[in-house]
Amino acid sequence: xxxxETASPNLLRFFLSREGGKYPxxxxxxxxxxxxxxxxxxxxxxxDEAQAWLIARDGSWQxxxxxxPHYEGHPPFWYILLALFAKTDADFDxxxxxxxxxINALATGLLLFxxxxxxxxxxxxxxxxxxxxxxxxxxxxxSILLIGFLLSAMFWQAKNEKxxxxxxxxxxxxxxxxxxxxFAGGITLAWLWELKGKLPxxxxxxxxxxGTRFASLLLLLLFALLNIASILPRGDTFxxxxxxxxxxNLPMRVLYMFTGSL
Numbered sequence: 001x002x003x004x005e006t007a008s009p010n011l012l013r014f015f016l017s018r019e020g021g022k023y024p025x026x027x028x029x030x031x032x033x034x035x036x037x038x039x040x041x042x043x044x045x046x047x048d049e050a051q052a053w054l055i056a057r058d059g060s061w062q063x064x065x066x067x068x069p070h071y072e073g074h075p076p077f078w079y080i081l082l083a084l085f086a087k088t089d090a091d092f093d094x095x096x097x098x099x100x101x102x103i104n105a106l107a108t109g110l111l112l113f114x115x116x117x118x119x120x121x122x123x124x125x126x127x128x129x130x131x132x133x134x135x136x137x138x139x140x141x142x143s144i145l146l147i148g149f150l151l152s153a154m155f156w157q158a159k160n161e162k163x164x165x166x167x168x169x170x171x172x173x174x175x176x177x178x179x180x181x182x183f184a185g186g187i188t189l190a191w192l193w194e195l196k197g198k199l200p201x202x203x204x205x206x207x208x209x210x211g212t213r214f215a216s217l218l219l220l221l222l223f224a225l226l227n228i229a230s231i232l233p234r235g236d237t238f239x240x241x242x243x244x245x246x247x248x249n250l251p252m253r254v255l256y257m258f259t260g261s262l
Contacts, residue, residue, distance in 0.1 A: 024123065025112040032108050032126045033101070039137045040097045049139045053092050056082035070234045075227045077175035078141035100139040107143050110150040117153075145180050148173035152187060159191060163216040166191075174224045178231055181224055188220065 055068055056079045064079045085095045108126045115122055125131055135142040151169035159166040170187060173180035196204050208214055232254065 022113065024119075028123055028126065029105070029109055029112055032132075033105050035127075036101060036104060036132065036136050039133070040101060043097075043137050045093060045096065046138065049096060050092070052078060052140075053082055053086055053096060055079050057086035059083075066230070069230045070232060071237055073231055073233070074141065074177055075175050075230055078144075081141075096139045100136070100143065103143045103147070104136045107146045107150065110147060110154075114154055115150055116157075141176050145173055145176040145183075148176065148180065149183070160195075160213060163211075163213040167216040167220045170220055171223050174220075174227050181227060184220070184224065188217070 055064065059068055064083060065076050068079065069076050085099065111125060112122050131146065135146060148169050151172070152166060155162070155166040155169055170184040173184040195208065199207065
C-alpha cells in the first residue's frame with residue numbers, strides 16, 4: 001500500500017486519538033465561523049430580521065417590555081439585546097450579523113468542546129441545516145436557545161447538587177421564545193419525574209422542599225410565568241382573532257401562543 005493511501009486513515013486516527021487533542025474542534029470552529037461569515041455576507045435580511053431591529057430602535061422601553069411582545073409572540077429579551085445597539089444608531093445590517101455571528105460562534109464552541117455527545121456527532125451538528133443556516137445565517141434569537149440547550153445538557157448530571165446552574169440555563173431558554181418555555185418546562189418535568197423515582201408522594205414532596213433546589217425551581221416557575229404573561233396575545237392580535245368579526249377567548253389565545261407559528 002502506498003504512502004498516499006495510508007495518509008488519510010492515519011490522519012483520521014490521529015484526530016480521533018488523544019494525541020490529536022482539541023485540534024479537530026479548533027479547526028472545525030474556524031471553518032464554521034469562516035463559512036458562516038461568507039454566507040452572512042451574501043444574505044439579504046428578511047423582513048422579520050428587520051422588524052426586530054426596528055422594534056428595538058424605535059420602540060420605547062415601555063413598549064418593548066410590556067406591549068410589543070403581546071403582538072410579536074416573543075419575550076422581550078431579543079429586542080432588549082438589539083436595543084443596546086439599535087438605539088445608538090449602529091448600522092443595522094452589520095451589527096445584526098456580527099451579533100448573530102458571535103452568538104453562534106459561542107454556541108458552536110460549546111457544542112464542539114463541551115457538549116456531552118459523541119465526538120463525531122459534535123463535529124457534524126454545526127453544519128446541519130438548522131444549526132448552520134436557519135439559526136445561524138438568519139439573524140433570529142434561536143441561536144440563543146441552542147446555548148440554553150447545551151448548557152442544560154452540560155449541567156444535567158449535577159442538577160441536584162448545583163440546581164441553580166441548570167435553572168439559569170432553562171431561564172435563558174424561557175427568555176428566548178415561546179418554544180423555549182415549552183422545552184424548559186419539559187426538561188423540568190423530566191427532572192421532577194426523575195426525583196420522584198419510587199418514593200411515596202408524601203416523602204417525595206417533602207424532599208422537594210429541602211435545600212436550594214426548591215428555591216431554584218420556584219425562581220424558574222416565576223420567570224416562566226413572567227415571560228408567558230409578556231407574550232400572551234392581546235384580544236386584538238390579528239393572528240388570534242376571527243378577523244373583524246370578533247376575538248378568540250383567553251384559553252384559545254393561550255393555546256395558539258404555544259402551538260401557532262411564532
